[in-house]
Amino acid sequence: NAGVTQTPKFQVLKTGQSMTLQCAQDMNHNSMYWYRQDPGMGLRLIYYSASEGTTDKGEVPNGYNVSRLNKREFSLRLESAAPSQTSVYFCASTTGYRDYGYTFGSGTRLTVV
Amino acid sequence: DQQVKQNSPSLSVQEGRISILNCDYTNSMFDYFLWYKKYPAEGPTFLISISSIKDKNEDGRFTVFLNKSAKHLSLHIVPSQPGDSAVYFCAAKTGGGNKLTFGTGTQLKVEL
Numbered sequence: 001n002a003g004v005t006q007t008p009k010f011q012v013l014k015t016g017q018s019m020t021l022q023c024a025q026d027m028n029h030n031s032m033y034w035y036r037q038d039p040g041m042g043l044r045l046i047y048y049s050a051s052e053g054t055t056d057k058g059e060v061p062n063g064y065n066v067s068r069l070n071k072r073e074f075s076l077r078l079e080s081a082a083p084s085q086t087s088v089y090f091c092a093s094t095t096g097y098r099d100y101g102y103t104f105g106s107g108t109r110l111t112v113v
Numbered sequence: 114d115q116q117v118k119q120n121s122p123s124l125s126v127q128e129g130r131i132s133i134l135n136c137d138y139t140n141s142m143f144d145y146f147l148w149y150k151k152y153p154a155e156g157p158t159f160l161i162s163i164s165s166i167k168d169k170n171e172d173g174r175f176t177v178f179l180n181k182s183a184k185h186l187s188l189h190i191v192p193s194q195p196g197d198s199a200v201y202f203c204a205a206k207t208g209g210g211n212k213l214t215f216g217t218g219t220q221l222k223v224e225l
Binding site: 035 | 117119122147149154155156157158159162202204210211212213214215216217218
């Protein structure tokens, strides 16, 4: 099925460990995004890639890095995980045309202990 | 600074009645607004949108109203169905790009 695929779905990390969250879309979308969802905070933008080859910081980029590997894939890396990064992470993509909105993946639930 | 606010964390309505979800914003540069629906363990899905040049947009049971002077928008669901029970996020973006700013969400529960 066409859409946005995120891996893994669940992950538990120890403080200080690193990991990469993977995201891939097969809709030929230009723009990709990483959001985190926390209780009472809604969805907050971490990083985004407006087009292949570009990345920019969002609202809460500290502690994260991203790579737009190609047009399909956009990964999010936690170099040294902290308990404050416990969250649900969503990847999204869009054509860039205003009327279409975003297509979201099903999320990665990350717990840092 | 929360630029998009959903002041009601939860809302409960009876099946068949109208559900009204509210959203306020502070950034006057926002010119496009969207509503997303989210079920547990799933990603948000796009529901309906409205441009700032309009004051109403309708799609089946869902209608979004925009009051620019009050910086307020609302989503009306008529009639409400149990399958509408979900978290609803309001989102907004400026004309210069595709980044969305989301509200904190409202949990809607439609009771039988």
